[in-house]
Amino acid sequence: MSEPHAPAVVSLPPILDLQAAEPLRAELMALRGRPLSLDASQVTRLGGLCLQVLMSARKIWAEDGHSLTVDQPSSGFSEQLAAFGEPDLQFGS
Template sequence: MMAAIALPENLDLKAAAPLKAALIERRGGPIEIQADEVRRLGGLCLQVLLAARKAWSRDGQAFSIKGPSEAFVETTRLFGAEGALLSAEFQGAES
């Protein structure tokens, strides 16, 4: 069974620890991150998500981000992390 986490609107510094705890709780199986409500994505939460993506990959488990908001995608791009975090369908074709 796939676990799911719906991200809050504001992924600021205060959201990093609860996000990490929620991810650790669900480790060991496939996970779907619902990012459609995100309006602000801070660097620390982005790092937590990148670390989770790496951990799930090492475990051989599926890790997907579904329906990321424009703000989520744009912030991920600004940090240069879209290739590591977002599936190809959400990556811009910027030259």
């Protein structure tokens, strides 16, 4: 399936904690309806609430028929996904 728009790119902040959850949710929802690429290269800490925001976005994008990818995940991002029991969490179409 070809998508009509180039993916929007969101650079995730280094600290994805409780305070980052609502701004992240708002930023992602503002981009709903088009492909989205998340740059996770700078993430050093991933909290549970932000993980829930990302998992919810993954589901919404899939239901809408658009891709949502995580590009360049930092080692901190990947390690914390594993710590949450989601080492193979896949984002994509």
